Amino acid sequence: MKVNKGHMGSTIEFISSEDKSLFYKDFNAKSQMLEIFNKCNYMGNYDTSVINFEELIVSELISKKIVSEKIFNQYDKNLENLHLCLNDDIKILDESEQNSISVSFYQTSEVIQKMYTKFIREIISPIFQEKIHYQVVPTFRFHFPSQKGYNWKDRYHTDIMLGHPPYEFNVWLPFTKVFDSNSMRLTPLNDSVKAYKMCDNNFEILAEKCQYDENFISYLRSKSSPLAMEFGEFIIFDPKCLHCTQYNTTDKTRISMDIRIMLENNFTKYSREYKTTGRKKMPFTPGHYFSTEAL
Numbered sequence: 001m002k003v004n005k006g007h008m009g010s011t012i013e014f015i016s017s018e019d020k021s022l023f024y025k026d027f028n029a030k031s032q033m034l035e036i037f038n039k040c041n042y043m044g045n046y047d048t049s050v051i052n053f054e055e056l057i058v059s060e061l062i063s064k065k066i067v068s069e070k071i072f073n074q075y076d077k078n079l080e081n082l083h084l085c086l087n088d089d090i091k092i093l094d095e096s097e098q099n100s101i102s103v104s105f106y107q108t109s110e111v112i113q114k115m116y117t118k119f120i121r122e123i124i125s126p127i128f129q130e131k132i133h134y135q136v137v138p139t140f141r142f143h144f145p146s147q148k149g150y151n152w153k154d155r156y157h158t159d160i161m162l163g164h165p166p167y168e169f170n171v172w173l174p175f176t177k178v179f180d181s182n183s184m185r186l187t188p189l190n191d192s193v194k195a196y197k198m199c200d201n202n203f204e205i206l207a208e209k210c211q212y213d214e215n216f217i218s219y220l221r222s223k224s225s226p227l228a229m230e231f232g233e234f235i236i237f238d239p240k241c242l243h244c245t246q247y248n249t250t251d252k253t254r255i256s257m258d259i260r261i262m263l264e265n266n267f268t269k270y271s272r273e274y275k276t277t278g279r280k281k282m283p284f285t286p287g288h289y290f291s292t293e294a295l
């Protein structure tokens with residue numbers, strides 16, 4: 001029996017047929033990735049001796065008492081071995097594909113917050129001609145091998161189906177080497193658009209097909225591939241590119257950060273109001289989901 005799981009039921013809702021058609025006006029707007037970069041994703045890198053998230057994450061894990069320094073040292077001070085230093089219960093994933101460590105990183109020390117804005121200001125912002133607003137609270141993901149609670153098919157999604165404005169850019173960066181199933185799978189834009197068409201551009205249908213339609217899942221699997229990246233690299237991708245976390249069958253922990261950014265002038269392009277679909281209904285505007293300041 002199909003139950004309302006994953007993105008099913010938490011997809012964007014329209015308050016009227018007008019709202020719906022305004023949404024699709026935005027959804028069908030020309031891709032900014034193609035306009036700016038002429039491709040649906042852009043890979044870049046930065047100097048990890050200047051922007052060193054790795055050492056700050058280790059200190060944060062120790063100060064949050066998630067791991068003890070002594071045990072971490074025993075496993076070569078290597079974040080890829082983090083799963084070996086932890087009890088199983090804090091690795092369990094919830095329905096929104098997060099574990100308690102990722103959730104605890106919604107609040108981080110000031111040094112991490114400063115490093116985050118430094119990364120945006122010095123690495124991401126110069127890529128664009130306009131200033132950018134950035135997601136205030138970045139998502140840190142700790143993705144462990146054979147994680148308990150992962151009892152679903154890889155759930156392909158676009159953040160747009162969860163209420164995000166189609167004008168965002170997704171930015172994703174690993175703090176460990178990422179490969180095979182410990183990484184995120186990403187689908188090119190043209191294949192993602194084909195997948196939307198197969199679902200009549202309806203996100204409830206998409207959410208259902210992603211979990212229960214074997215042909216659809218194999219279509220996406222054949223078109224997508226896992227990001228193979230190192231600490232010090234980042235990728236910016238079109239928000240319409242379907243992507244998913246995978247069941248990690250490697251023997252390495254993956255730690256990554258995902259954020260969304262918005263060009264300063266893009267807020268004026270919204271044809272409707274965009275809010276998170278969860279309980280908080282947070283607007284995707286400066287001073288709420290996005291930073292007040294533009295860097």
Ligand SMILES: O=C(O)CCC(=O)C(=O)O
Pocket residue numbers: 141159170171172183184243244245246256258259
């Ligand atoms: O890192 C992952 O596995 C998923 C990230 C994601 O969904 C995103 O960057 O929007």
Ligand SMILES: [Fe+2]
Pocket residue numbers: 157158159243
């Ligand atoms: Fe996502």
